[in-house]
Amino acid sequence: MTAATAPVATDLQLAGIDWSRSGLQLGYGRVRHSDNVYDGSVIPIPIAVISSGDGPTVLLVAGTHGDEYEGQILLHELARTLTPDHVRGTLILVPSANHAAVSAGTRVSPIDNGNLNRSYPGEPDGSPTGQVAHLIGRGLLPRVDVVIDLHSGGSNSTYVSCMFLYRGPTPALWTRKVAAARAMALPYTLVVPPRLEPGSLSTAGDDAGILTLSTELGGGGTVDRSVLGRARTGLAALLAGTGVLYSDPAKVLAHQEPERVRSQTVWIELVDDSAVTTNVGGLFEPLVDLGQFVRAGEPVGKVHFLDELDRPPREFAAAVDGVAAIIRRPTLVRPGCHLVHVAPLLADIQD
Structure with a gap:
């Protein structure tokens, strides 16, 4: 229509x-x-x-x-x-x-x-x-x-x-x-x-x-x-x-x-593996900048535990190669929050 x-x-x-x-x-x-x-x-x-x-x-x-x-x-x-x-x-x-x-x-x-x-x-x-x-x-x-x-x-x-x-x-x-x-x-x-x-x-x-x-x-x-x-x-x-x-x-x-x-x-492009999601709560520290190109397996963020001062922060890595296209802003996160979205390049459309 x-x-x-x-x-x-x-x-x-x-x-x-x-x-x-x-x-x-x-x-x-x-x-x-x-x-x-x-x-x-x-x-x-x-x-x-x-x-x-x-x-x-x-x-x-x-x-x-x-x-x-x-x-x-x-x-x-x-x-x-x-x-x-x-x-x-x-x-x-x-x-x-x-x-x-x-x-x-x-x-x-x-x-x-x-x-x-x-x-x-x-x-x-x-x-x-x-x-x-x-x-x-x-x-x-x-x-x-x-x-x-x-x-x-x-x-x-x-x-x-x-x-x-x-x-x-x-x-x-x-x-x-x-x-x-x-x-x-x-x-x-x-x-x-x-x-x-x-x-x-x-x-x-x-x-x-x-x-x-x-x-x-x-x-x-x-x-x-x-x-x-x-x-x-x-x-x-x-x-x-x-x-x-x-x-x-x-x-x-x-x-x-x-x-x-x-x-x-x-x-x-956003793909199924673009979102890097935390499974713990705490303080989110980004390890990449907006627009930065990252490789699969590269750490893009870590979450510091609020109440366990002797516990090292948990790191989260990119699942795909691509651009850090979206980064969460509020530092305090809960399980299920997306920390970073990594968007692969679309080679077939590039000018």
Whole structure:
């Protein structure tokens, strides 16, 4: 099913947006909820629509997890900077999708503990998080040609700055994903199995047959200036490549950045043996740096035991050759925590 044929939810709770109009419109999605704070009221999900009429429609989403900040900043900049004169078609911007989590600076919603990226397709009368998933998955997704879902590592991890691509779902869409990753030219492109998380926006977009792209931009629950600058430049190039922005006005998005040499992206992949997982609790000490190439059998981290002062720490080694693509951020770990993900190089896609 494509964006042109997918049914749009008729029960969509959206205020201030008239899809027949051109120009800049600022509105919000209505998430119904009643508790001690929202007493028979709504949680507003801010939405900006910038349209010049005919052309592709691109949906950009950030704030799916409230402690992931680079994407939120980029979409706020787009909403303030772009005008309909810059656009050929329509841009839909949702900078704080899980607004309750964004307001609290937490990964999941403090209202219902909902993880928005595990909640698609959502329910119109469900929990607040389920309603947001329905708003995006059933209300916005069927209107668009391209989805860009901007994530970072959040408070619990740091990633190499990368485009995060689900394989598939068809050869044609996969070819377009590869081209998009090359256009954005982040330092890495991390490829993961098809339908990695069935309740994610990436899976929802793939199931709808829409070109769906995601990123992981640093992390650690903060903003890295270098990562943000590279993402700002790459997003401008990607949007120009989709045809939704005129080429020259795309430079507006990078107006604060110095001239950058845009190198080619390095292709890596998450495999079954990528995760290095602790089976003990304690204090995690990383033994490798983010982006470092490691060999199978090489120690990548150790865990120090809290209550056994005479016990040596337990070391954990990589199972495969590859790049240290994800490193856990909080030092305190429990059994089952992933310490490092080692992502092998994808030689068949390297430029």
